[in-house]
Amino acid sequence: MNMKNIAWVTAPLALSAGVIWLSAQTPTxxxxxxxxxxxxxxxxxxxxxxxxxxxxxxxxxxxxxxxxxxxxxxxxxxxxxxxxxxxxxxxxxxxTRPPIDSQLIRTYEQMNPISAAPALKELAALNQEVAVSLLAGMQAKKAAKILDQLASQDNPAKDAKLAAVLSEKVGITRPKA
CATH class of the missing domain: 1.20.5 (Single alpha-helices involved in coiled-coils or other helix-helix interfaces)
Incomplete structure (x- = not known):
């Protein structure tokens, strides 16, 4: 065998041995x-x-x-x-209440409370807000006398309730001093 043949045979054997040796090693x-x-x-x-x-x-x-x-x-x-x-x-x-003519307020103040009470009752039946504004514009003593007479009219229970409602609304609408 010549050298060339030996190289051809040993080269693959060496490579195979190297591959086997490498595969047997534990990879780190x-x-x-x-x-x-x-x-x-x-x-x-x-x-x-x-x-x-x-x-x-x-x-x-x-x-x-x-x-x-x-x-x-x-x-x-x-x-x-x-x-x-x-x-x-x-x-x-x-x-807010509707404005009332001062002449009307003075008229009610000068009326006899016995006569003013039925008139105020009728006014409240027509327009309660106007009646409230009228009472609110009056002097307190004169308004009190009219409300007192209103509460003692024909039907005291009903008229007293009306007087109370008007008084409440006057109290709500009256500006604080």
Missing amino acids: PAEGIKVGDLADKVQVREKAVLQKETELRQMEERLATLQGTLERDRADLQNREKTLAEGMAKLEALR
């Missing part, structure tokens, strides 16, 4: 980390991620519940504000 990671340790770390991380996802879902549910409560409270507050605004508008409407 480049940084010295073992695969088992990496697997353990990955499992720990997966558990932590699952726990965080669970906590996140629970927090989202709580947030949705709180958001619903907030929306209900907001709607309730808006309803209360609306009711308050309507009440304030009604109160302001009660406080």
